[in-house]
Amino acid sequence: MNQGSIAVIGAGKWGQALHFALSQKQKCLISSRSKREIENFVDLETAMDCEYLVIAIPAQEIRGWLKENFVFKGQKILVASKGIEAKTGEFLNEIYSNFVPDKNIGFISGPSFAAEVIKGLPCALVINSKSKKLYKSFQPFFPNFIKTYFSADVIGAEIAGAYKNVLAIASGICEGLQLGKNAQASLIARGLVEMQRFGKYFGAKKSSFLGLSGAGDLFLTANSTMSRNFRVGLGLSQNKKLEDILKELGEVAEGVKTADAIHNLSKKYSIYTPIANEVKLILDGKNPKDSLKDLLKN
């Protein structure tokens, strides 16, 4: 293993932004499924040999990618994805635990549009890990424009990061239907309560939902057309077909599959998640105006 070296795996929007950020203080390699003309782009084998890895591939692809490509050699890993596997309802930390010990892995959360990070604009992120030592070993790689915090609440950060994508879809629908700022603020506030309730069931800490990972990322994504998930919501409000919306987007909108995962988990464990459930129904074809009526019922 190449001691002290770092690589990003996945050269999508977020992978490229993280590569830019992590290249400010030292050389950072990058690798992806499709070859790109990016400085320090390497093949997967070379990247995998680095001591530090940041993995930025969509949540639904992670299990297959790990099975096919990953060899654990003691690397320290940061997961940059935000989502829940729809097929199984498993959280990303559960999937990774089959391949990497807890002390070697952390999860990035917090409000961070790739488009702003790649311009070097300031932001604050949380590195969530069972190991503070892991956080401390990654912290020096981050550039001066990114403030990092540590949290041991891995499940809280994961649920917050995944759930806010579903709520961003709901908020996009609200915006598209021109329901007004009162409605949007109510939706976002009740969404925050809902994701906290869901998280509590799985042992997440309340404080994670009130900080950067929860409220911070939710307020960002549920209020901006820069969010892919928000734009999915806008498209749904115009009665566009989901297939066409995703084609036009051309990038991942994790909230689509995560809505499925939350719907199934909340049904299985009897957790009250009305907003996520309506998003799932709208994605399946329900008229958003009927969802609104159902959400407003006393």
Ligand SMILES: NC(=O)C1=CN([C@@H]2O[C@H](COP(=O)(O)OP(=O)(O)OC[C@H]3O[C@@H](n4cnc5c(N)ncnc54)[C@H](OP(=O)(O)O)[C@@H]3O)[C@@H](O)[C@H]2O)C=CC1
């Ligand atoms: N964009 C953002 O602002 C942020 C995104 N995130 C999260 O980061 C994750 C990635 O998002 P983002 O980079 O924006 O998404 P993009 O759609 O821009 O890129 C996804 C990348 O994943 C790679 N990929 C897709 N499927 C596979 C697969 N089966 N095996 C290997 N690689 C695959 C693709 O690589 P290739 O092109 O080489 O085929 C693609 O470039 C998501 O979970 C997202 O929620 C988190 C914070 C911010």
Ligand SMILES: O=C(CO)COP(=O)(O)O
């Ligand atoms: O997670 C993000 C910002 O923190 C990006 O959100 P979108 O995937 O909705 O663009």
